[in-house]
Amino acid sequence: MKQIVWLLACALFPLCVSAQLAETFAGSGVTSAYPWEGDTEKFTINEKGELQLNAPSAKGEALLYLSAVPLLDNEWRFTIRNDYQGTTSNYFRIYLWSLQPDTKNPEEAVFIRLGYSKKNIALCRQTGNKKAEVLLDGRTLFENPQEAEVKVTTDKSGLCTVYSKCLSDQDFYKEGEAMLKSPSDNREGCFMIAVNFSAQHNTDKYADNIHINRFTLEDETPVEPEKPVEPSEPEIPEEPEPIPEPVEPENPDPIGKGYILINEVMADPNGAGGLPETEYVELYNASQQTLSLQGCSFGYGTAAPIMLKDYPFASGTYLVLYREGKDIEAGAGIAMPLAKFPVLANTGKELSLYDATGAVIDQVIYKKASAGVSWERQGESWQLSSDYRGGTPGASNSSLPEKPAEPEPPEVPATPAAVQPNDIIFNEILPNPYPDGSEYIELYNRSGKELPLSGLSIATRKTDGSLSTRYPLSSISALLPADEYAVLTKDAKGVTDFYHIPRPENIHTLKLPVLANTNATLVLFRTTDGVVIDELSYSSKWHTSLIKEEKGVSLERIDPEAATQDASNWTSASSPSGYGTPGSRNSQYGKTSGEQQPTRISKPQYSHETGLYAILYLLDQSGYSCRASIYDLSGRRVADISDNELTGTSGKLLWNGTSSNGSKLTSGLYILYIELYHDSGKTRRHKEVFLVH
The missing domain is CATH 2.60.40.1260 (Lamin Tail domain)
Incomplete structure (x- = not known):
């Protein structure tokens, strides 16, 4: 009899745990929350808590999978992001159900394809090693870098419905329905993430927030219950102690309804x-x-x-x-x-x-x-909620007093002024960054008052006049003070590693449109009603002719009060500034009309702290190239400071006091000679005698 009981215990012992799957990649590693298998070494968890492709720089495929999931009467939700357009070498396949963890021959499988040649979302069925059959062709989503949330439902009859939602969508968009040929039995399959990538795009693909309503996590090491031990005859005490009365455990007091x-x-x-x-x-x-x-x-x-x-x-x-x-x-x-x-x-x-x-x-x-x-x-x-943030978590509701049971007239929160056209303007852009650098867009608040950026969005305008994917600035909660700058970029490190950043808090990392190197039209607009705040159709031809290599050189606005679309109001950032001034006043700042400031150049000023000579300058307009040299009193050129460098409207040239051959000049009087050349043909010359220490 005991043998039968033990066998029944083994038979009834659970070998798996049934639950919903909710993978948010909040842990430090790929397998922190769930036992993902496959090419785990080709993925990482980034600082935003996303699953990120991190594969070797060679064309290939990366696969992760979990067991097990039923195909019918289920729901899947997941978010994917591709920071490059969809191509035949750069796309996702999210296998809702696959009998084998193998994309080449899964036996039977159903998957969502995102990207590929049509750059769209598609529902596909795959049998054996045959070419996948497209059951549903959805809308084009990946003509440009894109993030999309996908929802798929199946009923017991095999009817599959696919939905998608991009950042610009308010609600899920129904892509369509298709009938699946369900297998003859009710086998469970694998859920798989398959990413195809090219050598140049081996890290720019992401997945997050994966939810599956019906999911069974297999227990890798089920523990069998121990076989019961034959009990020995109990010893009967001569005088058994009385059995104490059981004590009822304390239960927490019930909470009244509405408390x-x-x-x-x-x-x-x-x-x-x-x-x-x-x-x-x-x-x-x-x-x-x-x-x-x-x-x-x-x-x-x-x-x-x-x-x-x-x-x-x-x-x-x-x-x-x-x-x-x-x-x-x-x-x-x-x-x-x-x-x-x-x-x-x-x-x-x-x-x-x-x-x-x-x-x-x-x-x-x-x-x-x-x-x-x-x-x-x-x-x-x-x-x-009427709160400008969209909600009031942890605080009084925007239209509700502190005690809902005894309402009083609510305090109306002070909301910042609405942004009006030309209050915030495009002030500097970097469409062509250095290798490993990041594009950026600088905005400037010229309104004279604090303004919120959270209610604005950025997009590029297509040739037919319509806007492409809209990128909201809702993640920027801080107000932009008057006469301050906000730098928008996809990768803050790709900006801070290459340019001097006096105020790092002005750098904001978020999703943005891709900036074409040659030309494009950027639009800043109110998210709610689409009112255009500023619009810039830039061109790489706006760079000064002195710039031979545009990579890493930003385009700066000269006069914030002049028209955005005036080509003469834009030029290349200066060489002394590092060819970019993200988050601070432009190196080419000045006036494009009216009375211009006089040109002034100082004597070289020596600093005992740095051991450098600084030559301060203030020019009447932007666009000058500068040639600066040091001569001795006999007229012999002994050192070069600047050789046709593009200057800003103000700044300084630095010299370390050494000659052209690297030796330190002896103390005495020398002559500073500067020539300034402008594209318009204007030339300025400056000569100054100074003392070398």
Whole structure:
């Protein structure tokens, strides 16, 4: 009989764990959260918490996979980003289901292809080693670098529906439907990420936020239950001690209904004005006492409730629930990350809060989400947040007083002035960076008042006049002060490694359009209504003829008050400035019309601290090239300081006091001779006697 019991225990012992998959790549390594297999050495987790391709610089394919996932009656969601256009060598295949972890011969497989020759999204089916069959051809998404969120659903009959959402989309776009030929049995397959890449684009592909509703994580090392040991005959004590009465464990006190309120819901954070793009639910303690959250749970739809952490929740305070590993702003409230925080549906869902006894504390159904704006509670009704950031996590609602149970007239938050046309302008651009450098766009606030950038977007204008992919600046929460600069770039290190940055806080890293080296049209506009703030159609021909190599040389605006589109108002950054001034006043700053400043050049000034001579200059206009030399009193040229360098309108030339052959000049009187040449034909000469120490 004992043998039968032991065999039954082995048979019933679970060999796998069923759950949803929610991979956010919040850990330090690829396999931190889930046991990914395959080419793990070709991927890394970057500082933004994304899965990033990090393969050798040679054309190839990188594959990651997990087991196991059913094909039917399931839902997949994932985000991918390709910082290069889709080609036959640069594209993604996300295998929703594959019987074998092999892209060449998966036996049977269904996958989403993103990019490839049509640069679009497509649903494909693959059988054996045959060419994949396209079941659904979707819209073109990867004509340029792009980030896209994809959702795929299947029902029990095999009907598959594909949706996509780009940064410019408010909601998911339905790509279409297709019927899958389901296998004869209900076998589970692998979920796979396959990335094809060229040698030059072996690191610019990313994936994140992978969610699968029905997923089975196989246990690699199941432990069999131990075989029971034959018990020996018990020893009977002569005088058995009395059995103590069982003590009932202490249970936390139940929390009354309405004591804690579900107070704010951010279901679609994309484009939020000044908040991290993180979904969250805010709770508010509306009672007059501190409440223990021990045993309390949060419910999402019909899914199993998620246990909250034991925390003393003070009266009149706020608590923000969100997914562990994501960024959150909770103000003066409590931030409570949850490993199993659900993906909030944009279409609306029922949310519940339960106490330790399972009784409902609060229950609401939020409405369809609006991108970048939270739903806030106002008494018994709900309304969209009017806060300029898009929500108020951890603080009073924008239209709600501190205590929802006893509402008072809300304080209207002071919102910054709306940006008007020409308030913020394009001031400097670098379309052609150094190798390993990064393109950048510099904006300048000439309005005389603080202005928000979070409500603006940037795009390039196509030849037909329409705008290409829109890139919101919503991640920039700080206001831009008057007469200050904001530098936008995809890679801050690609700017700071090559140029002098006096104020690093002016550098903002975010997604931007690709700047063509030769010419393009940049548009800065209000995200909400599309009003154009500034527009620049630049050309590489705007560089001065003195610049023979344009790589790494920025185009600077000369006069902020002159027209953006005036070609004569733009020129190359000066050589002494390092050919770029991101985040500070342009080296070519000046006036293009009216009375011009006089040209002034100082004597060489020696610094005992640096051991260098500095020659300060102030020129009447930009665009001069400079030749500067040192002569002795006999008229012999003994040193060269500048050889046809492009100057700015102001700056300084530095000289270390050595001659052309590298030896230090002896003390005495010498002559500084400078010649300035302008494209217009104007020439200026300057001669100055000075003392070499």
